[in-house]
Amino acid sequence: MTNNLENKTIIVTGANSGIGKAAAIQLAKMGATVIMACRSLERGEKALEEVKNISKSEKVVLMQIDMSSQTSIRNFANTFKSKYKNLDVLIHNAANFDHTLKTPVLTGDKIEMVFATNHVGIVLLTHLLLALMQHSAPSRIITVASKGLMLYPHLDIEFDNLNGERKFNLQHAYYHAKLAQVMYTYDLAEQLKETGVTVNCVRVTNVAIPDDRLSHLPAWLRKIYNLKRKMAITPERQAETYVYLAADPGLEKVTGGFWDENNKQVNSNKNSYNQATWKKLREVTEKLAGIK
Numbered sequence: 024m025t026n027n028l029e030n031k032t033i034i035v036t037g038a039n040s041g042i043g044k045a046a047a048i049q050l051a052k053m054g055a056t057v058i059m060a061c062r063s064l065e066r067g068e069k070a071l072e073e074v075k076n077i078s079k080s081e082k083v084v085l086m087q088i089d090m091s092s093q094t095s096i097r098n099f100a101n102t103f104k105s106k107y108k109n110l111d112v113l114i115h116n117a118a119n120f121d122h123t124l125k126t127p128v129l130t131g132d133k134i135e136m137v138f139a140t141n142h143v144g145i146v147l148l149t150h151l152l153l154a155l156m157q158h159s160a161p162s163r164i165i166t167v168a169s170k171g172l173m174l175y176p177h178l179d180i181e182f183d184n185l186n187g188e189r190k191f192n193l194q195h196a197y198y199h200a201k202l203a204q205v206m207y208t209y210d211l212a213e214q215l216k217e218t219g220v221t222v223n224c225v226r227v228t229n230v231a232i233p234d235d236r237l238s239h240l241p242a243w244l245r246k247i248y249n250l251k252r253k254m255a256i257t258p259e260r261q262a263e264t265y266v267y268l269a270a271d272p273g274l275e276k277v278t279g280g281f282w283d284e285n286n287k288q289v290n291s292n293k294n295s296y297n298q299a300t301w302k303k304l305r306e307v308t309e310k311l312a313g314i315k
């Protein structure tokens with residue numbers, strides 16, 4: 024792998040915590056200009072200092088984005104495009120797994136919060152930055168799903184339940200949106216073939232969640248997370264796959280893959296390969312995202 028990303032500009036969403044922050048550090052160490060796209064400027068500032076200190080790089084920048092708000096995503100994209108003339112890698116790391124969501128909560132755009140943040144917002148952000156990425160080609164888009172999808176072998180896109188109108192629980196909404204991301208990856212990779220822009224998805228495994236992210240949870244849930252942590256890998260270890268997909272010269276033309284934490288391609292759920300569903304999902308998502 025090249026360890027020189029001097030001329031590369033990379034956006035990492037949700038870079039103030041966990042895997043996103045670890046990836047920002049590793050990419051900044053390799054010389055990239057790293058844009059930490061974070062929801063909270065306060066948490067972002069704290070992480071920015073840490074990323075700069077550990078990577079010993081000054082080429083790290085904090086920008087605000089709320090992936091659940093289309094206005095915020097559009098503002099972010101406009102600001103980014105006014106400041107940067109290239110975008111080499113876009114890492115869609117941020118995701119909502121908010122245990123306080125017991126019933127569907129609609130965003131200002133009238134989309135269920137988990138689907139809005141973990142799927143629709145990602146499609147919109149890519150769309151707004153795609154021309155710049157094509158101009159910067161070869162360039163790379165990295166999406167993030169979950170190994171936990173293996174527990175849902177029959178899950179499919181529920182076009183009659185996108186806002187949780189038929190049934191809702193956080194776990195289900197989360198994996199549904201992650202399945203949508205896998206399909207989106209395959210579909211976009213097909214569409215962008217021959218453009219020099221690749222699209223690959225990380226199958227994130229069980230990764231330790233930092234203590235400070237769990238303090239608001241009830242004691243029984245913290246206990247489960249503590250048990251899970253005994254078998255988890257570190258955010259730094261999982262971030263190595265992000266860096267591999269972002270930087271390995273051998274992957275310049277590799278697209279449409281689903282990658283585990285050992286940087287190996289793996290299969291996803293059977294339903295994720297259904298091209299008719301990709302197309303329907305694309306059309307529905309573009310409508311929800313206000314993409315003409």
Ligand SMILES: NC(=O)c1ccc[n+]([C@@H]2O[C@H](COP(=O)([O-])OP(=O)(O)OC[C@H]3O[C@@H](n4cnc5c(N)ncnc54)[C@H](OP(=O)(O)O)[C@@H]3O)[C@@H](O)[C@H]2O)c1
Nearest residue numbers: 037040041042062089090091116117118167169227229230
């Ligand atoms: N940890 C695991 O075991 C595991 C397993 C499978 C998949 N994953 C996936 O791996 C990725 C990283 O997770 P992690 O373990 O590093 O979790 P994490 O430490 O909780 O980080 C999640 C990041 O997403 C950000 N985020 C959430 N909602 C956002 C929004 N509306 N707008 C912008 N940013 C938002 C968070 O920002 P705030 O600080 O503002 O909340 C935080 O920076 C996620 O896509 C997750 O689904 C993780």
